[in-house]
Amino acid sequence: MFVANRMTKNPVTIAPDASLDDAFMAMKKGHFRRLPVVEDGKLVGFFSDKDLMRVAPSPATTLSRYEEKSLLDKLKVAEIMNKDVISVGEDATIEEAALIMYDKKIGGLPVISAVGAVVGVITETDIFKTFVDVMALSEGKTRLTVLVDNKVGVVNEISGIFAAAGLSIDSLVTCKQEDGSYEIVIRGIIPDTEKIKTLIEEKGYKVVHSVKFD
Structure with missing residues (x-):
């Protein structure tokens, strides 16, 4: 942009x-x-x-x-x-x-x-x-924050979870933390937040926050 x-x-x-x-x-x-x-x-x-x-x-x-x-x-x-x-x-x-x-x-x-x-x-x-606009905050999207380690393939694996669940990711932003880990902030239309959280955590990642912007 x-x-x-x-x-x-x-x-x-x-x-x-x-x-x-x-x-x-x-x-x-x-x-x-x-x-x-x-x-x-x-x-x-x-x-x-x-x-x-x-x-x-x-x-x-x-x-x-x-x-x-x-x-x-x-x-x-x-x-x-x-x-x-x-x-x-x-x-x-x-x-x-x-x-x-x-x-x-x-x-x-x-x-x-x-x-x-x-x-x-x-x-x-x-x-x-x-x-x-970039975060699509006015479009009623759900925002998930996932805590991950700094390793190769994390974004690919998480995006694969969404793809397998038939969900699209509208935006994804990574933010490095002081301890070297990363927060991955994902936004999209997620009808069943609890289901996608479970799928993510089954892969060993931690969903630390979720919210829907109305």
Whole structure:
């Protein structure tokens, strides 16, 4: 799964010489939290609601609304935007984008084409939605967690159990534990959970959790 398939395409952008009031109104109108800053077709910065909050008057200010607007009009986006922009290519995988955001502790990334044009924005919300879609959490599937040792052939054997029972596996994810063992998380339509649990445990594996998402 690639960033290009999950990002917000053709994002609203703003120029570096735009006023903060212009940026505020653009974010408010589109319900955005971030705006790529573009000059001559190239990404030069990234502007977020946090940048705006850093310089906006406090709610306790004695400034009039006219004075507040005048202040925001005087400041330009280029003065407070993040110039050290971290971006991601549209051909990157969704996992790469998630890892960058996790490592850098940021909530969104501008997405760049091969020629350097801004073609989208990918955010933590897009990552969460991808997770929900991949795990099919909204489709009433059953989730089984199986604890296994780290050995060759485990996934093949467990998938064989499902095949022999006439069941399909919609998704299967492995997660390494601190002791070197693995949790295998399986999702699918499983009419008789207890039956498949018994078949798995008869092969020497332990089903440690099961739940159905309605």
